[in-house]
Amino acid sequence: MNLKTQFFASRLSKIPPYLFAELDKLKLKYQSTTEIIDFGEGNPTLPPHPHLLNFLRKSLNVSENHRYPTYQGKLSVREAISKWYKERFNVTLDPETEVAVLIGSKEGVAHLFWALVDRGDKVYVPSPSYPVYLNQTYLAGGIPILIPIMEKNRFLPELTRIKFSKRSKLFCLNYPNNPTGAVAPYEFYNEIVNLALKYNFYCFNDNVYSEIYYTTPPHSILEIPGAKECCVEFHSLSKTFSICGWRIGFVVGNADMIQALLKVKQNVDSGPFGAIQDSVIFALNNWKKFSKLTRQIYKENMLYLSDALNKLGWSSQMPEATFYLWCKIPFKQFRYDSLQFATFLLKNTGILVTPGIGFGKYGEGYVRFAVVLPKAKIKKAIMRLKKLDYKT
Numbered sequence: 461m462n463l464k465t466q467f468f469a470s471r472l473s474k475i476p477p478y479l480f481a482e483l484d485k486l487k488l489k490y491q492s493t494t495e496i497i498d499f500g501e502g503n504p505t506l507p508p509h510p511h512l513l514n515f516l517r518k519s520l521n522v523s524e525n526h527r528y529p530t531y532q533g534k535l536s537v538r539e540a541i542s543k544w545y546k547e548r549f550n551v552t553l554d555p556e557t558e559v560a561v562l563i564g565s566k567e568g569v570a571h572l573f574w575a576l577v578d579r580g581d582k583v584y585v586p587s588p589s590y591p592v593y594l595n596q597t598y599l600a601g602g603i604p605i606l607i608p609i610m611e612k613n614r615f616l617p618e619l620t621r622i623k624f625s626k627r628s629k630l631f632c633l634n635y636p637n638n639p640t641g642a643v644a645p646y647e648f649y650n651e652i653v654n655l656a657l658k659y660n661f662y663c664f665n666d667n668v669y670s671e672i673y674y675t676t677p678p679h680s681i682l683e684i685p686g687a688k689e690c691c692v693e694f695h696s697l698s699k700t701f702s703i704c705g706w707r708i709g710f711v712v713g714n715a716d717m718i719q720a721l722l723k724v725k726q727n728v729d730s731g732p733f734g735a736i737q738d739s740v741i742f743a744l745n746n747w748k749k750f751s752k753l754t755r756q757i758y759k760e761n762m763l764y765l766s767d768a769l770n771k772l773g774w775s776s777q778m779p780e781a782t783f784y785l786w787c788k789i790p791f792k793q794f795r796y797d798s799l800q801f802a803t804f805l806l807k808n809t810g811i812l813v814t815p816g817i818g819f820g821k822y823g824e825g826y827v828r829f830a831v832v833l834p835k836a837k838i839k840k841a842i843m844r845l846k847k848l849d850y851k852t
């Protein structure tokens with residue numbers, strides 16, 4: 461240990477390096493020799509709708525927007541969110557108490573752990589899952605209970621196998637799911653909400669992919685009677701409106717959980733930029749039109765990639781939702797080493813995918829394609845993948 465780092469908080473040593481920062485390092489290593497085709501991060505390359513951009517430009521002229529925002533977000537924005545929830549999920553929300561605007565859903569998810577989790581509390585973390593849930597559990601001093609989500613169970617936790625106790629504090633859910641693309645049926649949400657009410661734990665559903673679906677529109681956990689007593693749900697405008705860089709999302713549901721989250725946030729940040737908040741109203745007022753266009757593009761590209769991979773001998777299944785394609789590793793020698801396989805793929809084809817192990821131990825054996833690239837790039841990737849020898 462060197463002098464500069466020896467006094468860092470010990471909690472930092474509990475979390476591994478952030479997966480996407482590691483992938484960036486791998487990319488840097490190979491990009492001087494190859495043009496990288498990057499299916500790594502779920503970072504859309506689609507441009508935001510031009511009308512949304514115009515609206516943001518106009519919002520820059522509102523002088524109040526250049527002052528500190530309010531912590532919970534503008535009331536007008538919270539009202540637009542409530543209206544959208546009613547239209548989209550038929551859920552009624554009180555914009556005064558049951559809605560808060562976030563600097564992206566990641567910010568809200570992370571801070572919720574600080575509001576709820578005490579040292580020694582049990583946090584139920586699906587595996588595989590978005591790495592933030594596990595790492596925030598460690599940072600907050602909680603005890604992660606890994607819940608396998610397996611293909612044979614349609615990537616849903618087997619709730620009847622889980623033992624809850626007095627220290628059960630928080631259950632993390634993310635449907636539509638990153639990385640597997642699975643969605644949760646109404647019955648599943650019903651089961652978990654009833655367990656949460658019975659055993660007195662909190663639950664969140666990270667519903668950031670609610671509008672990127674290919675068959676029927678996914679549910680909200682708040683559709684379940686009683687859910688507002690123990691649950692919150694996170695949303696993001698990043699994926700639906702291709703504005704990841706704007707950093708804007710929101711949380712809805714249990715008013716006490718939202719108050720607790722805001723108490724943490726009041727000591728960390730000052731809310732999202734007012735002009736970006738105003739754009740939420742415009743985006744949500746046009747959600748049907750904007751999200752339909754986006755879905756059409758993702759569906760076409762996803763079908764193309766999934767089909768082309770299967771013709772090469774991969775086994776990929778069209779997801780129900782999200783822009784992620786979760787595939788079993790097609791080469792025997794790499795079947796249980798997704799990091800080695802991802803490195804092999806990058807070295808031999810210049811294609812970057814995310815190794816399943818990066819999402820937790822039950823993600824091993826898979827890789828994830830984030831299908832956020834233009835069709836021409838996807839076609840180019842297939843040409844390169846054709847050159848590999850699939851008999852080995």
Ligand SMILES: Cc1ncc(COP(=O)(O)O)c(C=O)c1O
Pocket residue numbers: 502563564565566567590634638666668695696697698704707708709
């Ligand atoms: C499950 C999940 N939650 C949250 C986020 C972050 O969303 P935001 O851009 O709103 O912070 C992502 C981004 O990839 C995600 O996959």
